[in-house]
Every structure is written in structure tokens, then in C-alpha cells.
Amino acid sequence: MKIPYYPGCTLNTVAKQFDTSARESASSVGFEMKELAQWNCCGATFPLTPDNVIGLTAPAKVLSNASKEGDTLTTLCAVCYNVLKRTNKVIRDNREKRNVINGFIEEEYDGSVNILHYLEVLRDKVGFDKVKASVKRPLKGIKAATYYGCMLLRPFEDIGIDKAERPTIFEDLLAALGAEPVEFANKIECCGAHLAMNNEEVVTTLSGKVMTSAVGAGAELIVTTCPLCQFNLEKSQPKVAEAGSGYSPVPVIYFTQALGLALGQDIATLGFEKNSSDIMPLLKKKGIA
Amino acid sequence: MKIRLGNEDIQSASVRRLERITGEDVKRCYQCGNCSGGCPVSYAMEIPPTKVMRFLQLGNIEEVQNANSMWLCVGCLQCYSRCPQGVSVAAILEGMRQETLRKGESRTEVKEVPFPFLKKAPQQAIVCGFRKFVG
Amino acid sequence: MPRIGVFVCQCGNNIAATVDTKKVAEEMGKLPGVVYTCDYKFMCSSPGQEMLKQAIKENKLDGLIVSACSPHMHEKTFRKAAEAAGLNPYQCEITNIREQCSWVHHDKTKAAGTVKSIDLTRMTIQRLKKNQPLNKIKIPVKKKAVVIGGGIAGIQAALDIAEGGREVILVEKEPSIGGNMARLSETFPTMDCSQCILTPKMVEAELNERITLYTYSEVEKVDGYIGNFTVTVRRKAKYVDEERCTGCGECIEKCPFKVESAFELGLSKRKVIYTPFPQSVPNVPVIDAPNCTKIQKDKCGACAIVCGPKCIDFKMEDKLETVEAGAIVVATGYQNMPNERFGEYGYGRIKDVISGMQFERLASSSGPTGGEIRRPSDGKVPQSVVFIQCVGSRDEKKGVSYCSKICCMYTAKHTKLYSHKVHGGQSYVFYMDIRSGGKRYEEFVRGAIEHDGAMYLRGRVSRVYEKDGKIMVQGADTLSGSQVEIEADMVVLATAVVSRDGADTLAQRLGIGYDKYKFYNEYHPKLKPVETVTAGIYLAGTCMGPMDIPESVAQGSAAASKVLALFSADEMAREPITSVVNRTTCNACWDCLTACPYTAIEREAIKDRQGNVVRWVAKVNDGVCQGCGVCVAACRSKSIDLKGYTDEQVFAAINAF
């Protein structure tokens, strides 16, 4: 099974480990991610004002390229997924905007590509059962917090990856990998997102709440689906710990790294050294590495 | 605070324009407070989401323009996804931000962004930040 | 040559302001067949009616037109007057020159209103010339009623009908009557105990010799029409002989298996052979067949062994019974919206997030905690309870757009009960508006706040989550403009009142209308609040929409009085505006049969002298037909006509335009 794949800018640069671990893992559960021959930045934000059609042209271009390579498109970064999926819906449902957008990008795209997050590919195309059966290095005994953030989920009616307000797709994957997912309060709350650029204080507060609620619920590891969440959590972690209240940092990794780990890939290839938190002590403690 | 109300406030042209840009109808908000309750940054906003909607209903767009709320909104859509009336405060705040940025005014100048951030941050944060803060 | 009279009404200034009524009368006088015309200030007044009768007699009129308001208003009045003057009432026709004419015109000088009135009246005159005298349809009335649903509304209706001397079958789908009210602890605004005021009525219904209870039963089919319904009831197998059971409860005692109690909303368990609650009426247990090992696997049978009168029969089967009845009262009540719909409030995941109805059970002295407020997770007495109002109500996105009307009041009641039972405990209420319009209701809510110390916060809750074993409630207080977080031991959701599952199926069986929320429609929201579009079927209680006990009871009584009025005569007269089939041209395509919304069309066999069926034709059941005319439009061979609105009449009117 070959699935066209859109990496997006961040996975091509600072989040390379997200990309490589995903590709490796895909092959061990029986599919291949085929990077689009041509792609550009998705714009990293879905324009919330409907009068802003120009903001839809970049993702539309990506979608139109994808439509030439197949009927599905998968992606990893939660933001790219959100932008592509919502843009696709606009193009599919709104004839007027579709015409304007197609005029801009000089294409005839109709919104027919099915956008799947990598998690959805694992759940719906591969099957978590098969993933589970392919596990060679179970993450046994690791209490893992599955941090969804916002973009993988909202708006619920447009994204529809899972049940609104109470998604389980992410926990189900971690459970298949042998870990113990923990229920924590802020798993679908915001990390502070792009305020990283000019408001460290808010980011520290929001990311801090995510991490303290996860660790408070017993998590030894936090798993993410978005490079910006990953960045904000990792960056805030030392500050949260410094601020007292007894918080002690835990490793934060991409879910594909967890996947690769469980599927038995060589730990050295999973790019853990690119993360700023160190997972090795935890793996040693649990007898996994 | 005292508010003096007249027909020109209630029928405010700037609010109508904002409604056109955002596709929202400020009358739909019935002030239940759910958005303020759920918004992760409302604690830091000078005017929290519910009050933003109220000021717009009263035609007082300046009050909101002068507050930090629109620059703090992270677009997490917590407000929209739980609003019983289907109002998107996020869209309203984005609309106000766009109005300001389209005039060429910036919240953050490019040169103010620290270099280490530009070097280490995910591209998406930089692209998104520029779109939301730089005119 | 016909002798027609035309009476033009001025309706004070309602018509005369924009229509020259005198002119209309004059013009009509010029038409052939019109022998008398006049205009008058108020035709519907007593002098107006006298005038009309006088004119009929003096001018030997054989038909008359009143050009006045909508026929909805006074058609009956004028037809009665015509009848009193010796005319067939259906020889009197109304032209609407008010709602559809004078009210929509501005100005008399422009004469548009006058011209239109002349046109309309002329059309009616031509139509009238084609009228046939009609006679009211007489229908015999069976003086027995079926009440569907044994909640407080249905019980009240049954009691009142029985009190009026008529027989009632009360059909209830649960093993006991009582409905939702049986679950309540105390009731607002007087705080009397629900069971204490309900059980006497339940027992009265059981003992009343004119009332027959069909519990554990459901209506499967309804045929017939007003005065003459045939209701088929499925009496589900109870596996216990109702006649012989003494209600000793030995069987319940001995049954070794327990399942979740639906009556207690999952807060406790019941046996497989059970009565829903101790005061059940009738006090006869039923076996929950899917869970009984004897019925499923032929193992156990403990209950049958201990039963003294030997009334347990594992082979019992459902029975279908038909009941002949003249009227039906529907009182099937409501249910609460599933709380799971609001994932952000954690119901189902966080054990101590419960529904308002579950709180009623906790507060009820016959409930699982004996009336002590103890939270489900660990049985501790909660020291802080957060009540969230409007869950699913007034929520177009995830719930229903309407206000559930009772939850403001019962939440205030809950805070009172809580403060009386847990001294030092604190209650918090998140509300959007407090709706307490009712006798002594506002005072009741003020009492909860001022006397019982409930903290009311104006705002909705965004989410409920767990933190370090506490329940955190995160919402807003819009009055102070702040975000609020409360650490709670228990959270109570006042979830929306919605229609029962299956309400639509029952409505279709009965041929009554319902709104988009599947609440049943009354005939007229103000003037016919308990009638339905189907004559002989009445409504009571919360199957129509959210309401409290006083209103449900009032409606039960109102429906009963309608039934008793219907039963007061042996025969009832119906408007003869029904369809007729031309049997010679009908080709039995049955288009009319599928088109008729009231199932008034039947198949009739035409037989030869030997009794062999030669062919089939459609036949209209006069008792059921509502005269809507849909069949007329559907019939391709033009074999159906609507009496009083025949094609001939309608074409005559159109040609006169």
C-alpha cells in the first residue's frame, strides 16, 4: 500500500525525526509513504475569516498536487492536517470559493482527496490490531500522556478524526504499543501555539498546565502529534520545573518515535537526540533499552 | 464605567463590517459565558471573549480594538466548539486582527523577534506568527 | 332560478375602512339569481343575525352569502342562523373580505378593496349556485376511553373520566404506573414528598372499578375514528399471573441474580424478577426475560419454587388484545437527554457527575441511599456540589433550542434539599437565566439563595475534569466578568427534557402530528391546547413539551373533560365535508389510499349476485375523512370529489372571476 504523503515545512527541517520515524514505522506495518513530488507550505494557519480566500490558495495547491498522485493524502503535523482538511472541505462544499481558488492556482481541483492523519491510517487502513501484532519492543510499564492539543481535533465537525470532546484514537494507539495511556485534564487544551513568537509567559503557563496535569496523573512520558506542541512543551519544561511546585521534567516525544520504538527499530535511528528532553533514562529504567 | 447608548451604536457600521468579514452575527451571542469559561487565555485578556461579544453588541468596537484580547487569542477554537449558539469568537478576533494588519500596523515588528527563536522554532510557528502579528 | 341573498358586513371599520360595502351590495344585486342584498355594521351581532333570518323568510331565499371575515371565525354562526330560518346550513357560504382583502389594502379612495370584494363575492355566488344541500354525519359513540401512559397526567385523566362515569383502559408500558413523578423526592414549590401525593392517586386508579390497568403493555395499532376506535394492545408477558399474585415478594427475595435498575438510573441493582419500586401499582412483579436464566437456559427457577399461589409461568407469552373505545388520551410523557452527549462534562467517565434525576433518587427516602446525599463513587457526603443548568437546553448546536422550563425550579429545589440534608455543605449553581414564572416560584428561588445559601453564578460551564481526586468545574461568572474554577465533590447536570424514544412511531400509529423535537402537536396552541388534528384523540402532559406537575395534572383533567363532553351524547354529529368516490369510474389504482394522511380510504369489493367479487373500488370512511382533499388531487381518473368543494363548484367560482 502506497499512500501519498505531505511532510510540510517543519518536518523537513527542525522536526526531521518526526518524519523519519514515521516513514520507517510505516514500512514495518506494511505501507509506504510516498512524498508528493511537488509541494509547498500549507500556510500554517487556516484563515478564520471567510473573506480571506487568498489564505486558502497555498493549501489548495498542495491538495491539487496530491489529487494527481492518488485519492488519499496523509500527513503528520497536526497543523498541516487541520489546514489541509478544512481547506479541502471548503473546496468541496463551496462552489463559489472553489472557482475563485482554482482561478488563482490555475487548477481544476474539486476537493475529492481524502485527507488522513497518520493516526487515521494506522487505525483505519492498517488497523491497531495489526500494529499491535507487529510490536517487537512493547513499551511495557510506561505511563504515557497522549497530548492531542487543538489542531488534531477542532472544529470537531470539520475534522471528525474521532468523538468530539472524548477522543481515544491516540490512547488506543499507545495501548496497542504496550504503553499505559493516562487520562489527564488538559489533553485537548492549547499549548500556547504561535504565541511562542511574542509571549513566552502565556506559553509557559499553558504548556505548564498541560504538563503538570499529565505528570500529576502519573505520566512518565508525554507524546505529541505536532511540532509546535513539541517545541512549546519542551521549551517550557525547565521553566515550569524552576517555578517550584515540585514539577520534575519528563521526556516529550513524537508519537511516531514511540511507534518506531515499539516496532523494534534501531533506537539510534529514531532521532531522540534531536529532542531536547532525554528519553534514555526512562527506557533504561523500564528495561526497554 | 458608564455607557451612553444611541441608535448609531447599536447599528454601528464598523460592527456590521466586522460581521461581513467574519461571517459571524454578533446578535447570536446570548452571553452565556461558555467561551470565557473555556478559553485558555481569557485569564490574561483585558476583555475576555464573552465581554468582547457584548461590547460588539453595544457597538463599542474601539474598546475591543484597544484591548490585548485579539493578540492573545491562540485560535484553539475552544470557544467555538462549545458555544451553544455556534458563535466563533476566534473568527471575530481574527477579523479584528486582520483589519488592523491590513492597515499595515503590526503587533510585533520582524526585528523584534529574537534570532534564537527564528533559528530553533518550528517553521509553522514562524509562518503562523508572521501571519497573525505582522502587518 | 335560485333566490340568493348577499349580506355584506362592515365589521365596524375593519372592512368598511377600505371597502365600500354599500357598493358591493349594490353590484351584487345586479347579478341574476340574487334577490336580496344589504350591508350592515356587524353581521355577527344578534341584530345582524336576526336581520339575516328575517330576510331569508321574507324573501324566500334558498341560498345566502355572507361577505365578512374568515370562515374560521363565523361560518358556524351564520350557518346556524340559516338553519334556524329553515335553510339547509350548507346553503350558506362565506366570502372572506377581511383577512384576505380589507386588511391588506390601505385606502378606500383607491377602491382596490372594493373591486376585490366584488370579485370575490361574485365568485362565491356562482359557486353557491352549484351547492348541494348536505347533512351532518351522525356517528355512534362508544363510551369507553383508552389512556396511553400512566404518568401523573395519564392517571389524572383516567381518574377524571372514571369520576365522570365512563370506563377507562389505562395502558402503561412499564410494570407500574407512576411515570417520572414516582422518581422524584420532594416537589417544588411546596416541597411535599412526591410519593406521598402520587401513591394515593395510583392506588385510587387501581381500585376504581371503572379503570382497568394494562401495565407492561403497549399500543400496537389504532384503527377507526372518533367515537369508534379499535386499539390493539400488546400485553407483554410478565411471567407472573396477575390475578393470583398476592404481592408477597418471596420470589424477589429468592431470585439470585441482580442487574442494574432502570428505575434507579443505574444507582442501584434490582433482581431479575422485580417491581420497579416498592410502592408499584399493581404490586405484581415481572420477570425480565432476557436476563432470566430459567427462561434463557432453563436453569434456576427459584422464584417458582417459593411462590405460594404458584403464579409463575415461564412459558407465558405476549398477548394481543383489542379494545373498542370512543376516545384516546395520549399521555406518554418525557425523558431526559442522554448526558453522554456532553463529553466536556465528563458524565459516564467521572462517576460523581450525575443527572438531576439521579439527584432526585439520592434525595428520595425510598432511593438507594435512603435519602442521604452520598456520592456514587465512594458513598461520601459531598461537601460542595455544583449544579449546571441548561445542559442541552437552549443549545442549538449540541442539544435543543428550547428552554426545558422545569430545570431552573428543580435545581433550586435540589440546592434546598442539599442544604437541609448536608449542614455546612455548599451548593453552586451555574445558570444563564432563572426562569421561575409560576405561583410562588420566584419566592422559592429567592429562598434557595437567601435562606439556604446557594451560590448562583451566571454563566455556562465549559468543562468538568478531574484533578488530584477532585472534580474541577471550569466556567464563567459573566456578572463579574471572570473565569471561575470550583473544586467540587459532586456535579449535577440539569439535562434537557426531551420526547420519549419512539414518540414518533406512536404518533404515526395514532395519526397525530409532532414537531421537530417529536413532541406532539396540539390542534391550536392557545384555543385547543389538548386536542389533536385527529378528532377523538387528546393530549395531556409532557408528551407535548416540557412542563411541571401542576400543568401536567391540569392537562390531564382538561383532556378528561373533552372526553366526557364527547361521551355525553350517544351520537355525535360531524361536518359532512368529506370525499366521495365515483364507483363507476374508479379504476382501483389506490393512489388515493397512499395519499390520504388519515387512512380514511378503504378497499371495497363490488360483487355480483352470486357474491363473487367482480372488481374493487376505493371507498371513503366518512368517520375518518377530514375533508383535506388530498385524494381528490391524487386521483388520476378524477373519480373523487369533496363534498362542499366539488370540482363543479370550484370551476364555477373560477369562471366567475
Ligand SMILES: Cc1cc2nc3c(=O)[nH]c(=O)nc-3n(C[C@H](O)[C@H](O)[C@H](O)COP(=O)(O)OP(=O)(O)OC[C@H]3O[C@@H](n4cnc5c(N)ncnc54)[C@H](O)[C@@H]3O)c2cc1C
Ligand atoms: C429531575 C427532575 C425533577 C423534577 N421535579 C419536579 C418538581 O419538583 N415539581 C414538579 O412540578 N415537577 C417536577 N419535575 C417535572 C415532572 O417530572 C413532570 O412534570 C411530570 O412527571 C410529567 O408527567 P407526565 O405524566 O406528563 O409524564 P411521565 O411522568 O413521563 O409519564 C409518562 C408515562 O407514560 C408511559 N409511557 C411512555 N410511552 C408509552 C407508550 N408508548 N405506551 C404506554 N405507556 C407509555 C411511561 O412509562 C410513563 O409512565 C421534575 C422533572 C425532573 C427531570
Ligand code: SF4
Ligand atoms: S459561548 Fe457563544 S453564546 Fe456563549 S458567551 Fe460565548 S459567544 Fe456568546
Ligand code: SF4
Ligand atoms: S480561539 Fe481564541 S478566544 Fe477562542 S478559546 Fe481559543 S484562545 Fe480563546
Ligand code: SF4
Ligand atoms: S427463574 Fe429467573 S426470575 Fe426466577 S429467581 Fe431465577 S433468575 Fe430470578
Ligand code: SF4
Ligand atoms: S428551565 Fe432554566 S435551566 Fe432549564 S432550560 Fe430553561 S433556563 Fe435552562
